[in-house]
Amino acid sequence: MSSNRGFAIFFLELYLAAWSQEVAAGPLVVDRTRLGNTFDGVGGLSGGGATSVLLPNYAETSRSEVLDYLFKPNFGASLQILKVEIGGDSQSTDGTESSHMHDSETVDLHTGYEWWLMQEAKKRNPDIKLYGLAWAFPGWVGEGSGDPFKFPKQTARYLVEWVTGAKSEYGLDIDYLGIWNERSSDSNFVQVLRKSLNEAGHTSTKLVVKDGDIGICNDLLKDKAYADAVDIVGVHYPNDFADFSACHQLAKPLWASEESSSYDDMNGAACWGRVINSHWVLNKMTASIMWNLVGAYYHGTNWYASSMLTSVEPWSGHYEVNPVIWATAHVTQFTKIGWRYLVNGSGSGELPRGGYFATWVDPSSTDFTMNFVKISRDHASCTRPHLPTFQTSEENVTVLLAPSMRPPAELEVWYSNFEAYGNAEPPLFQHSTVQVHNNKFSLHIPVGAMITITTIKTGGKGSFQHIPPSSPSFPLDYVDDFQSTDDSRNARWFADQIGSFEIHRAEDGKRSLRQMVTQLPIGWSDKGSRGPMTLIGMREWQDIKVQVSFRLPAASAKRSPADAACVGVRVDQMWQNGVVLCNLAHVDAYCDIVRSAEHP
Numbered sequence: 001m002s003s004n005r006g007f008a009i010f011f012l013e014l015y016l017a018a019w020s021q022e023v024a025a026g027p028l029v030v031d032r033t034r035l036g037n038t039f040d041g042v043g044g045l046s047g048g049g050a051t052s053v054l055l056p057n058y059a060e061t062s063r064s065e066v067l068d069y070l071f072k073p074n075f076g077a078s079l080q081i082l083k084v085e086i087g088g089d090s091q092s093t094d095g096t097e098s099s100h101m102h103d104s105e106t107v108d109l110h111t112g113y114e115w116w117l118m119q120e121a122k123k124r125n126p127d128i129k130l131y132g133l134a135w136a137f138p139g140w141v142g143e144g145s146g147d148p149f150k151f152p153k154q155t156a157r158y159l160v161e162w163v164t165g166a167k168s169e170y171g172l173d174i175d176y177l178g179i180w181n182e183r184s185s186d187s188n189f190v191q192v193l194r195k196s197l198n199e200a201g202h203t204s205t206k207l208v209v210k211d212g213d214i215g216i217c218n219d220l221l222k223d224k225a226y227a228d229a230v231d232i233v234g235v236h237y238p239n240d241f242a243d244f245s246a247c248h249q250l251a252k253p254l255w256a257s258e259e260s261s262s263y264d265d266m267n268g269a270a271c272w273g274r275v276i277n278s279h280w281v282l283n284k285m286t287a288s289i290m291w292n293l294v295g296a297y298y299h300g301t302n303w304y305a306s307s308m309l310t311s312v313e314p315w316s317g318h319y320e321v322n323p324v325i326w327a328t329a330h331v332t333q334f335t336k337i338g339w340r341y342l343v344n345g346s347g348s349g350e351l352p353r354g355g356y357f358a359t360w361v362d363p364s365s366t367d368f369t370m371n372f373v374k375i376s377r378d379h380a381s382c383t384r385p386h387l388p389t390f391q392t393s394e395e396n397v398t399v400l401l402a403p404s405m406r407p408p409a410e411l412e413v414w415y416s417n418f419e420a421y422g423n424a425e426p427p428l429f430q431h432s433t434v435q436v437h438n439n440k441f442s443l444h445i446p447v448g449a450m451i452t453i454t455t456i457k458t459g460g461k462g463s464f465q466h467i468p469p470s471s472p473s474f475p476l477d478y479v480d481d482f483q484s485t486d487d488s489r490n491a492r493w494f495a496d497q498i499g500s501f502e503i504h505r506a507e508d509g510k511r512s513l514r515q516m517v518t519q520l521p522i523g524w525s526d527k528g529s530r531g532p533m534t535l536i537g538m539r540e541w542q543d544i545k546v547q548v549s550f551r552l553p554a555a556s557a558k559r560s561p562a563d564a565a566c567v568g569v570r571v572d573q574m575w576q577n578g579v580v581l582c583n584l585a586h587v588d589a590y591c592d593i594v595r596s597a598e599h600p
């Protein structure tokens with residue numbers, strides 16, 4: 001008896017093995033009656049910090065072309081969300097962005113360039129969502145304590161002024177507001193902020209917490225009043241293989257509110273292409289935002305070459321459209337915020353031989369879009385977090401469209417391969433079509449592929465003729481007397497690193513570049529360094545001559561360290577090394593300095 005039984009089980013196992021292979025090879029069923037969460041979009045992040053600084057003064061027509069590649073629908077990245085830094089007067093990675101309130105009295109809505117960028121984005125895509133987040137705060141919000149939550153009403157007023165100013169000065173609605181990038185959040189503060197926004201009429205501005213790790217989900221579960229004040233949970237560089245059950249219990253949209261930070265080559269595109277798909281399939285995240293939007297920060301500052309598009313030559317107008325643009329286009333050009341994902345198993349899931357696929361449907365029409373991505377372990381890593389090992393191999397899948405999909409006879413196909421090395425022209429966002437027979441179509445998915453299958457016919461691979469050739473050297477001789485720059489703006493091609501330098505009129509009515517930060521800010525990465533500095537030109541310079549006219553504050557104020565004006569060459573962004581010559585002028589309030597650094 002016992003041996004017979006063993007025999008029977010042996011056959012049953014064989015049968016099961018054969019059956020499960022059959023299922024793996026069977027069609028992937030797509031059924032629009034199985035709606036999942038609402039899609040919240042794919043975005044880019046300007047700031048954190050000063051990553052766009054060289055763009056506002058970029059040579060035209062290149063500047064408009066760069067903006068088209070980022071924001072214009074059916075052209076390039078066609079972004080659905082623009083997240084910007086709320087300038088906080090302190091170093092936030094690649095520089096300082098000017099605050100709208102250097103002190104508690106004055107609101108200046110003409111500082112910085114994020115206002116400009118948001119307007120340019122909206123001009124191209126009125127549906128783009130706007131998201132503001134502070135990295136640093138001016139010192140006054142904490143009254144010198146270094147804690148932005150100690151005087152919650154004051155910090156809330158500071159953020160509400162930014163949201164109000166966006167509307168009153170520029171007609172911009174701020175859709176989402178964060179708290180403090182990758183630093184603490186605070187239950188009481190978030191409740192006060194919510195109340196302050198409502199009182200100012202910004203009831204539709206949603207709050208995102210906390211732009212950091214997933215610990216926030218447990219914090220919110222334990223504190224109902226905190227959770228009630230929050231609309232969206234935004235986590236950074238989420239690990240798809242971590243446990244998100246606490247976040248899911250909150251039943252709030254879960255976003256990768258900062259992602260990538262990866263090199264902007266084919267691997268960066270592979271990382272980004274993978275996560276904008278896998279974050280939904282594995283953990284039900286409904287938006288991803290890439291750091292950073294545009295590489296318009298000097299070579300030699302932090303995280304160079306981690307951008308959707310590189311534009312570091314404002315003088316020549318040269319720019320580079322990185323493959324990350326096309327990974328983004330695979331989703332953004334064929335979906336809209338408000339479309340619904342289809343649930344796991346009915347349009348979304350893991351591919352049998354490794355990789356992911358997701359389906360979005362337009363709830364108000366028969367349109368739908370599918371995206372497939374299969375990246376090998378060697379090419380799938382983003383800068384963080386660590387990825388476990390996994391296998392991928394090429395495969396052929398059959399997709400069965402349920403009657404609910406109203407299958408059309410033909411679908412549009414857009415194909416990229418981010419592992420196609422050795423090709424002179426790797427396939428990036430190539431268009432073709434696929435026929436649907438008996439509600440089915442077949443698809444070959446090689447390793448490295450990102451493939452979009454869609455009913456949407458408006459996709460387009462935008463291009464411009466005659467991008468100016470690269471000319472990496474900063475053009476010398478260079479002179480600026482600042483008289484033609486508008487008040488409150490940053491000076492052309494200067495990149496503030498510590499402190500904020502803006503154009504304002506001196507007592508004689510002439511414009512000058514003024515350092516605006518006199519109290520230590522509540523910093524993000526710089527908690528109190530050697531004091532203000534702004535960069536221009538190239539760290540590689542040798543044998544150059546610099547001439548600067550400057551003025552120090554009245555000598556009566558004996559500050560420590562003493563007021564000084566310095567000129568440096570070959571310095572890093574925190575001027576920890578380089579050659580720096582300072583004039584500690586206590587005597588004359590007006591003097592000129594001429595320094596040359598011919599033998600560094």
Ligand SMILES: *[C@@H]1O[C@H](CO)[C@@H](O)[C@H](O)[C@H]1NC(C)=O
Binds near residue numbers: 281282344345349350
């Ligand atoms: C979706 O299905 C895949 C297998 O296809 C699984 O690995 C994943 O955990 C599922 N996601 C969710 C959110 O349950």
Ligand SMILES: *[C@@H]1O[C@H](CO)[C@@H](O)[C@H](O)[C@H]1NC(C)=O
Binds near residue numbers: 394395396444
């Ligand atoms: C997929 O189909 C192609 C032909 O279209 C074939 O060359 C390839 O071997 C197939 N791959 C697998 C894994 O069956």
